[in-house]
Amino acid sequence: MTTQFYERLSNDLTQLLENPIDYNVTIEVGEEPDNQIYKAHSYILQSRSSYFYKKLNEISFNENHIKVLKMPDISIKILDIIIKFVYGGIISLEKLENSVVFDLLITSNELNLNELVELLQTHFVDNNNSWIGQNFSRVYLTSYQTKNFRIIQEFCSDIIAKYPDTIFKSESFPTLPENVLISIVQQDNSQLEEIKIWKYIIQWGKAQNPTLPTNLDEWTSDNFLTLKTTLKQCLPHIRYFSISSEDVFEMIFPYQQILEPKLWSDINSKLLAPNKPISSTILPPRKILNKTLKVPNSLSSNIITEENALRISSWIDKRELRYIRYTKNNPYEFKLLVRGSRDGFNVKTIYEICDKIPNLLIVLKVKDTGEILGGYIPCSLDKNNDEWIYSQDSFAFSLKTKNSILSRVKNFDYAILNYPQQSKLFFGNTLCFVGNLKTDKSCCLQSKVSYDKPVRSEKFIDSNLSDKSGFNIEEYEVFTVSKKINL
Incomplete structure (x- = not known):
């Protein structure tokens, strides 16, 4: 028979943190004079985190037989949550702002607290999808650059593919970094008409150059060159040959100067003579599952969403x-x-x-x-x-x-x-x-x-x-x- 007393163990270790008998590590957090010092135990820290294992092995004991670990770049609030989790295995997210929880996720990853990283990702995906949408640029870019954020990466990729309007219509869309925008536009299964993707890319390019005239009739050749330079890495990913002749005339023709002359010529040739060979690369159409795909809305209510x-x-x-x-x-x-x-x-x-x-x-x-x-x-x-x-x-x-x-x-x-x-x-x-x-x-x-x-x-x-x-x-x-x- 095996009996497990995890709750008692958690309580005892938490008490040890609050009353650090025989501590041999101090963790200094924040900048002086507002820094805070935590008294901890190397065996607990090193057994719970490979980050602490490596760091503490690199530090020698001082004359008081204490290892001093300085972490000035971590906020006191974040480390307070983490150190309590390390000792007691308990964490409460209910009263924390979403921005704090996201910072906690980033720090937990830096400290190699893998189980906490997975928990926090699941928390966001299951409970805070609206906040992710409002802060998509930051969330997606962070997950894009972090190998361990698989859950959020998959969530963001799913949103981009199935509901790209959610991203393109968000307040944060104009602030998306170029590499993030490109990763979105590259997706073969993006459920959005190609001409809309073109319009959003133009919108993003203009947002990067706020001095461009509002009225397109007032644009000079230099204005078009500015936009062309800004969108140089994005334009090759547009599926031009999947756009209807009407949309080409109404939406692309006014901006023809930002396209390479040969590409513009091939677009027109393909519309006029579809079977005539061209030299421009023809990207395959996106895999639209349903041309009228929308976020499901089967609720017959005039009050609730x-x-x-x-x-x-x-x-x-x-x-x-x-x-x-x-x-x-x-x-x-x-x-x-x-x-x-x-x-x-x-x-x-x-x-x-x-x-x-x-x-x-x-x-x-x-x-x-x-x-x-x-x-x-x-x-x-x-x-x-x-x-x-x-x-x-x-x-x-x-x-x-x-x-x-x-x-x-x-x-x-x-x-x-x-x-x-x-x-x-x-x-x-x-x-x-x-x-x-x-x-x-x-x-x-x-x-x-x-x-x-x-x-x-x-x-x-x-x-x-x-x-x-x-x-x-x-x-x-x-x-x-x-x-x-x-x-």
């Missing part, structure tokens, strides 16, 4: 890392049952249409503020009974661009108030619907007794509804949520 649906699906499955749009399809199907503007805004409508149907998702848009609130009911509503419904898995929420709020039920016996006769439907006392949701100003937030946190930044009341606490909604929708088949 596919990204919102993925987040809600993660909450349903109680995933610590949420499902993401690009690498994993939503495992759930959201089927619209009720829409206020179509079916009516009285709460009784929900009971009539959704009677005996389990796994209901209610989402609503608050009038005037645009807030999106809602809740998930895994059990079935009953239009013929007034009762509290028991549930361990219901939750309420507020969807925001950043820092969405999830409030899980904690008092299972009072999870859902099912009161059709009084036109009431409550998520505990956290989110309450009464009467006509559009006109009665009857939606409200009361106490958070049954659920673990409030879902709206507003003063709560503990008694009856009032005009002060109630609010109207602009629209609401109810979906039934079910697992997809044959994923």
Whole structure:
């Protein structure tokens, strides 16, 4: 029989870091006078990291039998996280900004902490794809130059191939380094029309030369030469002979001066006489899987997006890392049952249409503020009974661009108030619907007794509804949520 006490071991080693008995290494981090000194143990450091193994073997003990390791280029915050991971094998990313986590990833790689490098990459891909898109230039360039960032490399390559518009339309696109842009344009399976790739390359070239006239009619030969020089390494990767005659005339003809004369001549020859031989290299057409390929958007909602649906699906499955749009399809199907503007805004409508149907998702848009609130009911509503419904898995929420709020039920016996006769439907006392949701100003937030946190930044009341606490909604929708088949 083998018994393992990893948690106890982790706690004991963490305590050893906090109370460094018999330490024989000091790590100096940051620049003086704001530097910080960590007291550590060479055997632990060297057994956990080949970087520390090599470095500490290169350093001699001083007169106090201490090895002094100076790391001025690493921030105190980053090393504090890393040293605790080295000792205790524990790391928490919840309260860290994405930029800090990415710096942590880079430093972990430099210190040869391979298991942490893999964990952090998975964290980004599974939980922070939006941040990767917003910072694509930095992320892709870093992964492009780092052998160990295989997970992020594959993720970025998949995005570039399947959803190139995500990159080309991002705010960071004009700042992409030339070698990164070339690596994108070179891809044979980029799911984008060739003429669009041409337009984006022209856009990038202009961004590198902000003094070029805005109006193309005002361009001189020197202006075209400037753009040609900037795009010298990119232009050979365009599949010119896959572009239609109309697009050549409208989009390429105005910039013909940036092309080599022979290439421009061959483009025209091929359009006029397709079977006539030419001397220019003809690159094969890109492997377009579907000419109308778009990011999947099967959700029939006027309130929530596919990204919102993925987040809600993660909450349903109680995933610590949420499902993401690009690498994993939503495992759930959201089927619209009720829409206020179509079916009516009285709460009784929900009971009539959704009677005996389990796994209901209610989402609503608050009038005037645009807030999106809602809740998930895994059990079935009953239009013929007034009762509290028991549930361990219901939750309420507020969807925001950043820092969405999830409030899980904690008092299972009072999870859902099912009161059709009084036109009431409550998520505990956290989110309450009464009467006509559009006109009665009857939606409200009361106490958070049954659920673990409030879902709206507003003063709560503990008694009856009032005009002060109630609010109207602009629209609401109810979906039934079910697992997809044959994923």
